[in-house]
Each structure stands twice: as structure tokens, then as C-alpha cells.
Amino acid sequence: VTVLRRAAIVAVGSELLTPSKLDTNSLHITEQLNRLGLDVVVKAVAGDSRDELTHLIGALLERVDLLILCGGLGPTDDDVTREAVAAALNRPLVEDEAITERLRERFKARGFATPMPETNRRQAMVPAGAVVIENTKGSAPGLWIDHHGKSVALLPGPPRELKPMLAALVEGPLRERSSGEPLVRRVVRITGRIESDVDQLLQPLYREWAAAVPAIAATILAQPSAIELHLSAHALSQDIVDRALESAVQRVVDTIGADVYSTDGRTLEQVVGDLLAANGLHVAAAESCTGGLITSRLTDVPGSSRYVDQSVITYSNDAKTELLAVPTELLNAHGAVSEPVALAMADGIRARARADIGVGVTGIAGPTGGTPEKPVGTVVVAVTAASDRRCRTFRFYGERELVKFQASQAALDMVRRMLS
Amino acid sequence: VTVLRRAAIVAVGSELLTPSKLDTNSLHITEQLNRLGLDVVVKAVAGDSRDELTHLIGALLERVDLLILCGGLGPTDDDVTREAVAAALNRPLVEDEAITERLRERFKARGFATPMPETNRRQAMVPAGAVVIENTKGSAPGLWIDHHGKSVALLPGPPRELKPMLAALVEGPLRERSSGEPLVRRVVRITGRIESDVDQLLQPLYREWAAAVPAIAATILAQPSAIELHLSAHALSQDIVDRALESAVQRVVDTIGADVYSTDGRTLEQVVGDLLAANGLHVAAAESCTGGLITSRLTDVPGSSRYVDQSVITYSNDAKTELLAVPTELLNAHGAVSEPVALAMADGIRARARADIGVGVTGIAGPTGGTPEKPVGTVVVAVTAASDRRCRTFRFYGERELVKFQASQAALDMVRRMLS
Numbered sequence: 070v071t072v073l074r075r076a077a078i079v080a081v082g083s084e085l086l087t088p089s090k091l092d093t094n095s096l097h098i099t100e101q102l103n104r105l106g107l108d109v110v111v112k113a114v115a116g117d118s119r120d121e122l123t124h125l126i127g128a129l130l131e132r133v134d135l136l137i138l139c140g141g142l143g144p145t146d147d148d149v150t151r152e153a154v155a156a157a158l159n160r161p162l163v164e165d166e167a168i169t170e171r172l173r174e175r176f177k178a179r180g181f182a183t184p185m186p187e188t189n190r191r192q193a194m195v196p197a198g199a200v201v202i203e204n205t206k207g208s209a210p211g212l213w214i215d216h217h218g219k220s221v222a223l224l225p226g227p228p229r230e231l232k233p234m235l236a237a238l239v240e241g242p243l244r245e246r247s248s249g250e251p252l253v254r255r256v257v258r259i260t261g262r263i264e265s266d267v268d269q270l271l272q273p274l275y276r277e278w279a280a281a282v283p284a285i286a287a288t289i290l291a292q293p294s295a296i297e298l299h300l301s302a303h304a305l306s307q308d309i310v311d312r313a314l315e316s317a318v319q320r321v322v323d324t325i326g327a328d329v330y331s332t333d334g335r336t337l338e339q340v341v342g343d344l345l346a347a348n349g350l351h352v353a354a355a356e357s358c359t360g361g362l363i364t365s366r367l368t369d370v371p372g373s374s375r376y377v378d379q380s381v382i383t384y385s386n387d388a389k390t391e392l393l394a395v396p397t398e399l400l401n402a403h404g405a406v407s408e409p410v411a412l413a414m415a416d417g418i419r420a421r422a423r424a425d426i427g428v429g430v431t432g433i434a435g436p437t438g439g440t441p442e443k444p445v446g447t448v449v450v451a452v453t454a455a456s457d458r459r460c461r462t463f464r465f466y467g468e469r470e471l472v473k474f475q476a477s478q479a480a481l482d483m484v485r486r487m488l489s
Numbered sequence: 490v491t492v493l494r495r496a497a498i499v500a501v502g503s504e505l506l507t508p509s510k511l512d513t514n515s516l517h518i519t520e521q522l523n524r525l526g527l528d529v530v531v532k533a534v535a536g537d538s539r540d541e542l543t544h545l546i547g548a549l550l551e552r553v554d555l556l557i558l559c560g561g562l563g564p565t566d567d568d569v570t571r572e573a574v575a576a577a578l579n580r581p582l583v584e585d586e587a588i589t590e591r592l593r594e595r596f597k598a599r600g601f602a603t604p605m606p607e608t609n610r611r612q613a614m615v616p617a618g619a620v621v622i623e624n625t626k627g628s629a630p631g632l633w634i635d636h637h638g639k640s641v642a643l644l645p646g647p648p649r650e651l652k653p654m655l656a657a658l659v660e661g662p663l664r665e666r667s668s669g670e671p672l673v674r675r676v677v678r679i680t681g682r683i684e685s686d687v688d689q690l691l692q693p694l695y696r697e698w699a700a701a702v703p704a705i706a707a708t709i710l711a712q713p714s715a716i717e718l719h720l721s722a723h724a725l726s727q728d729i730v731d732r733a734l735e736s737a738v739q740r741v742v743d744t745i746g747a748d749v750y751s752t753d754g755r756t757l758e759q760v761v762g763d764l765l766a767a768n769g770l771h772v773a774a775a776e777s778c779t780g781g782l783i784t785s786r787l788t789d790v791p792g793s794s795r796y797v798d799q800s801v802i803t804y805s806n807d808a809k810t811e812l813l814a815v816p817t818e819l820l821n822a823h824g825a826v827s828e829p830v831a832l833a834m835a836d837g838i839r840a841r842a843r844a845d846i847g848v849g850v851t852g853i854a855g856p857t858g859g860t861p862e863k864p865v866g867t868v869v870v871a872v873t874a875a876s877d878r879r880c881r882t883f884r885f886y887g888e889r890e891l892v893k894f895q896a897s898q899a900a901l902d903m904v905r906r907m908l909s
Contacts, residue, residue: 128548360788361781368780
């Protein structure tokens with residue numbers, strides 16, 4: 070059996086049009102393959118043109134050992150993956166009688182009076198030599214093909230069908246053909262610094278890591294309000310690579326300090342939630358420009374009812390006064406987007422919710438409402454506790470949703486720093 | 490000048506590791522190219538291996554007329570786009586003195602005492618014959634290369650740098666080389682139906698559209714809580730294609746009815762917001778399991794302060810009683826996840842906020858907290874107004890965040906239907 074080392078992933082069909090935030094397949098597949106020591110070198114999305122896909126499959130198979138195709142396995146004319154793979158591998162399409170039989174049974178079980186339409190037999194036409202991967206969650210069977218020392222897997226697009234089928238591959242043919250040298254990745258998440266600053270501080274480490282055994286590859290990704298440092302290494306044993314990466318992560322923490330908020334994949338809301346739960350504390354937010362996003366992120370974490378009882382979204386000035394007892398005079402004197410008001414909002418929700426920590430956020434998310442003094446993107450965040458009151462004014466860039474996100478990130482980070 | 494018709498987009502480098510929700514470049518580029526009549530047939534993401542990228546560029550250029558590469562234009566060794574393009578097109582890398590000069594000036598302007606490091610000159614090494622696309626927002630210049638009737642554009646990865654540079658291309662070389670036959674896309678968004686049902690209803694229309702002039706291509710995308718029908722057509726004049734698509738959209742609306750919520754690209758929260766604003770109504774939400782997501786989505790829309798004053802997030806039973814006056818007896822008798830409680834929450838927030846419409850949502854987002862009677866994914870949504878009270882119990886599938894999203898979608902849709 071040839072060892073598979075390099076992989077490519079191709080999503081077929083409609084995904085070309087979809088906002089890519091809905092593409093969770095390729096991230097999931099990449100993670101699973103990395104664990105087996107397979108490196109994903111290219112990801113692609115192709116439309117439903119058969120010729121296009123045939124060419125792409127051929128071109129990718131020149132460079133990789135494993136090709137995973139997702140989608141395009143349905144019964145309609147648009148479903149071209151089977152045909153494109155057959156053409157690219159120069160294998161005839163043959164009917165797999167077992168698949169036809171199963172499709173007929175499935176059709177009958179649904180209680181249709183008429184027999185299965187002949188068009189559905191398309192799903193049983195497979196490249197010669199393909200092995201079926203059973204699909205327990207849908208009608209389209211997956212396929213696995215070994216081809217001159219390379220492998221091709223055809224999986225359906227819907228994640229709930231794809232995931233168990235991929236798991237079966239990981240336990241079966243993929244594990245048999247893997248190097249057993251896992252590629253391990255650790256992500257260090259940093260806030261409150263700019264990319265070039267982090268990059269400069271880490272230069273000496275990069276040089277050490279490149280020369281180390283196992284070598285550690287580092288990539289910095291700058292995102293709004295967060296920098297991610299991805300460290301990865303390949304080694305014969307999971308143990309060796311785990312230890313090498315752990316020590317690399319420690320060096321980063323020693324260098325960057327408290328601006329590192331996560332070294333184990335946790336999101337900021339998970340880190341904050343864990344700190345709250347560990348200390349038995351409750352948080353409550355009074356959100357103006359973030360419109361509920363902070364509390365929504367906090368409650369994305371399973372078990373968040375341990376530390377969230379309530380929050381309020383006070384968009385209008387009246388709501389700030391009624392729900393949070395922010396004095397009208399304060400609003401008139403300083404404006405709604407001001408440090409005194411943000412602090413009063415944090416104190417107000419802390420009192421109302423009888424919470425240990427109160428968060429108040431007020432700002433101008435845009436696109437209108439900015440002034441020369443307080444332009445769009447101005448956001449004031451206050452975090453208060455019994456013996457600690459903090460407030461900061463930020464100026465974020467970007468469009469409305471991006472300003473909201475950065476504001477929620479800043480608020481969660483201020484809670485984290487207060488608890489750390 | 491050759492007319493460019495088919496395009497591919499390649500993102501280079503770190504994006505391979507990034508959750509793809511942050512990739513907004515390819516959607517933006519696709520839109521811009523479609524307007525000029527260019528069809529994007531493949532999108533790919535490649536790591537920062539020069540050989541890999543060289544091979545991919547070569548393979549794609551066999552099939553497309555225009556290749557747009559994003560990222561990998563920085564000064565470090567990881568920035569391999571220039572070299573890969575030069576290798577794939579078999580052109581030497583030559584220093585562009587004008588770029589070197591500009592980099593030196595940029596460096597000096599930042600007030601560094603030392604001269605620019607020689608490594609930065611990498612950014613001035615360009616494939617012979619490349620024309621510079623000016624970057625007003627960053628240091629990496631873009632490049633444009635005409636090559637045997639095909640074109641290659643190299644653009645930086647950060648969206649705020651890429652967008653103005655792409656706009657310059659669209660006004661310049663891309664427009665000169667475009668067919669002037671725009672590819673226009675219309676998206677019809679549908680809720681409350683399953684994909685196969687919509688597909689069946691539209692079968693006769695598909696057949697008509699395939700035979701029409703201009704032909705209309707249709708693709709259905711099923712997403713959690715929404716189905717999107719993408720209609721697209723190519724024609725000599727914008728007018729002809731606009732009219733053909735408008736009449737196709739009307740046929741869909743006639744067939745599907747009130748389950749169509751958007752035919753012009755608006756999101757559900759925009760549609761709901763426009764209905765509220767047009768009727769001069771205010772909405773307020775009492776959110777339990779959605780944790781603020783409904784109000785956050787409502788306030789993602791610019792100008793939402795016209796119809797949102799306040800909302801509350803009442804995670805605990807106490808909060809429901811204190812903030813919304815939900816009777817303790819009701820909570821005890823029916824449980825927090827029940828129609829009487831959801832209705833009381835909607836009425837409670839409507840009274841508190843003096844809003845025209847109240848929304849109450851309570852459910853079990855999971856992964857724990859489910860019972861045989863009320864499994865994870867059970868969500869009750871109530872929407873109440875002065876003379877109309879509606880309540881529905883849903884059972885959503887998927888993980889916590891997906892349940893939250895589907896619940897927010899259901900709540901917004903119930904508001905839409907009440908106002909329509």
C-alpha cells in the first residue's frame with residue numbers, strides 16, 4: 070500500500086455561489102486528514118461543468134496522492150462528479166447493481182406507489198473499480214477508488230452525510246494508507262497587538278523553529294481584533310510533536326505575555342466563560358451598538374447558563390434610562406457615546422442583574438451617525454465589578470457588522486483581563 | 490484585444506488555514522467579474538509552496554482566460570505569488586526600479602533611521618512585462634500581465650487593499666477586454682419549505698427557462714432555515730437580461746407564494762426591518778435560547794434604530810419573571826420551554842418596551858438539557874401584537890449555534906408573515 074502524504078479537496082457544484090461561510094466541510098476534512106499526517110495543499114471549488122471538473126481532477130492528481138471531492142453525487146444532470154472522475158481516471162462508468170437495489174428499496178420504503186424513476190439509476194453508475202462508502206443519512210452513496218498508488222474519494226456535500234462517511238474512511242482505507250506521522254497544529258490567539266509587532270517579537274523564535282527537529286512551521290493570520298499564530302509540525306510520534314509544539318507555545322506566551330488569550334483552540338467567549346465559571350461569577354451586559362452580539366457570543370458556549378442570567382439591549386436613550394437607570398442629565402451632558410454613560414450602563418446592568426461583572430457598550434456602528442468628534446467606529450466599553458471599574462474608548466474601522474464584531478471582541482477581552 | 494470570458498480565482502497562502510468565513514475576497518471578485526460578463530468557473534486556495542502554486546496556475550490557465558491571484562505579494566520568503574506566476578508563464582523575474590523607488594520612499598516616510606532592508610526589494614521583482622496596479626492602501630503593488638490572449642492579475646490579500654485595485658482593473662483593462670454581455674444573477678429566498686418540494690414545484694419552469702432566449706440557469710441551494718434559488722442569464726444587453734430575469738422571478742413568486750421572502754438580495758432581517766419601518770412599527774424581543782442573536786441580526790441593518798429601542802435576554806427563570814413579569818406559576822406548570830411561557834415573554838417585552846410587536850423565544854439549544862419530551866433543538870417562538878398572537882413549536886437539528894440560528898430565522902420569519 071502506498072503511503073498518502075499530500076491531499077487536495079474539491080467542492081463540486083453550487084458551493085461556488087454560496088457565501089463561503091457555510092463551507093464547513095473543507096475545514097473538517099483538513100483537520101481529519103492532518104491527524105493522519107496528510108497535508109492538504111490545495112482546496113478548490115468548481116461549478117457543475119463536467120469538462121471543467123474533469124480537467125481540474127486530472128491536474129490535481131498530478132500533484133497529490135489523495136483527492137477528496139464533495140458534492141455532485143445526486144441523481145440530476147447537474148450532478149457530474151461521478152462522470153468527471155470516470156473521465157479523468159479514464160475508467161468506464163458501470164452500473165453497481167447493489168446501489169440500484171438499495172435505491173429501489175429506499176424509494177419503496179418512502180411509500181411511493183410508482184416504481185423508482187429510471188433517472189435515479191444515475192446514482193448507481195460508478196467509475197469501474199469504485200468501492201461504495203455507505204451513506205446512512207442520505208441517498209447518495211460515497212465512492213472510494215484506488216488508482217495507480219493514488220486514491221480518490223467521492224463524498225456527498227451535506228455535512229451531516231459527509232461527516233460519518235469521512236469518519237469511516239479515516240478508520241479504514243485512509244488509516245491503512247497513512248504515514249502514521251501526524252501533522253499537528255496549535256493555534257495561539259493574541260489580542261491588543263498589531264501583526265507587525267507580533268511578527269517582530271517572534272523573529273528569533275522563527276529562526277530557532279526552522280532549524281529544530283522536528284521543524285516547526287509558523288504562520289501569522291491577522292483578523293479584525295485578533296491575531297492568530299498557527300504552529301505546525303510533522304513527526305514520527307504524536308508524543309514528540311506534541312511536546313515540541315507545547316514548548317514552542319510556551320515560548321510565545323513568555324514573549325507576548327497576557328495579550329495571548331488562547332493556546333488550545335478555545336475562542337475568546339470560551340476563555341471568558343471558563344474564567345467566569347471557575348470563579349463562580351456571573352456577567353451581565355448592557356448592549357447598545359453591539360445589539361446583543363456580546364451576549365449571543367457568550368451564550369454560544371455550551372453551559373453558559375452557569376454565568377449568564379440576563380442582559381439587556383438598550384438601543385434608545387429612553388431604554389438606557391428605564392432599564393439601566395442611566396440619568397438623563399448624564400446622557401444630555403456627555404452624549405450616549407461617552408465614558409460616563411458606558412460606565413453607568415455597566416453599573417446599571419450589574420445592579421439590575423445582581424451580577425458580579427457588568428459590561429456596558431455604546432458606540433456608533435455606522436454607516437451614519439458619526440460626527441467629526443465621534444466618527445463612525447467610535448465605541449466605548451466599560452467593565453465594572455465591586456472593586457474595579459474600567460473604561461476604554463476605541464475607534465474601529467470597517468463596515469457596520471465589522472464594527473459590531475470588534476466591539477464585542479474588545480468587551481469580552483476587557484472581561485478576560487479583569488479576571489486574569 | 491481578446492475577449493475574456495472564463496475566470497478563475499486563487500487565494501494564496503495563509504487562507505488555507507483560515508476559517509473560510511473570513512474569505513470575502515472571492516465573493517466580491519465574482520460579483521465584479523459577473524457584471525462584466527465573466528464567468529468564474531473555479532475558485533482555489535493554495536498554500537505557500539511555490540511549486541504547488543506554479544503547477545496550479547499552469548493548469549488553470551489551460552482552461553480560463555483570466556486568472557486572479559490574491560495574496561502572497563509581501564516581502565518575505567513565504568510570499569511566492571510573483572515567483573510562481575513568473576515560472577508558470579515562463580517569464581524571468583526582473584526588478585521594477587519604479588517599485589523599488591516607491592518602497593524606499595515609503596520606508597523613509599515612516600521615519601526609520603536605517604535604509605530599507607534589501608529583503609524588501611523582493612517586492613520589486615516582477616515577471617517581465619508586468620504592469621503595476623497601484624496600491625494606495627498598502628505596500629504591496631499589484632500586477633497585471635497579458636499573456637498570449639489571456640490575462641493574469643496579482644492582487645494583495647487584505648480586502649481593503651484589494652477592493653480599490655480591483656475597481657481600477659474593472660474600469661480599465663478588464664472592461665476593455667470584456668464581452669459587454671453581463672452575466673446577471675438574481676437570488677430568490679424561500680423559507681418554510683423543504684428543498685425537494687420547491688424543486689418539484691419548479692420543474693416546469695426549469696424546462697421553459699432552459700429553452701428560453703436568453704436561457705436562464707437555475708440552481709437551488711438548501712441552507713438551514715432557508716432555500717435560495719439562484720437564477721442567472723447572459724445576454725447582449727443588461728436590459729434584456731434584467732427583464733428576462735424579472736419575469737422568471739415573478740413566475741417563481743406566483744408558484745411559491747408567501748414563502749418567498751426576498752427577490753432582490755435582501756436578507757431576512759432587512760426585509761423585516763423594511764416592513765417595520767414602512768409601517769412605522771417597533772419590535773422588541775425577549776430572548777432566551779437565542780441569547781441576543783435575534784436583536785443582533787435586526788441591528789445588523791443600518792437604520793435599525795428606527796424600529797428597535799430595546800430587547801432583553803432572559804436566560805434564567807428569575808430573569809423571565811423580573812424583566813418580563815412571566816408568572817412563576819406559569820413557569821412551574823409548563824416549564825420554561827412551552828407555548829404559554831413564550832407567549833408571556835412576547836407580551837411581557839411588548840408591554841415593557843411599549844413596542845407594537847413582541848417576540849418571545851425559549852428553547853433548548855443543547856448539547857445538554859434535552860428530555861425525551863423536549864429534546865435538544867426544541868424551540869418555541871411567540872410573536873404578539875395588539876390584535877394578533879401567534880406561537881409555534883419547532884424542532885431544529887444540528888449543533889448549538891445552528892439551533893440558535895434556525896430559531897432566530899424562525900422568529901424573524903414569523904414577524905415577517907405577521908406584517909405581510
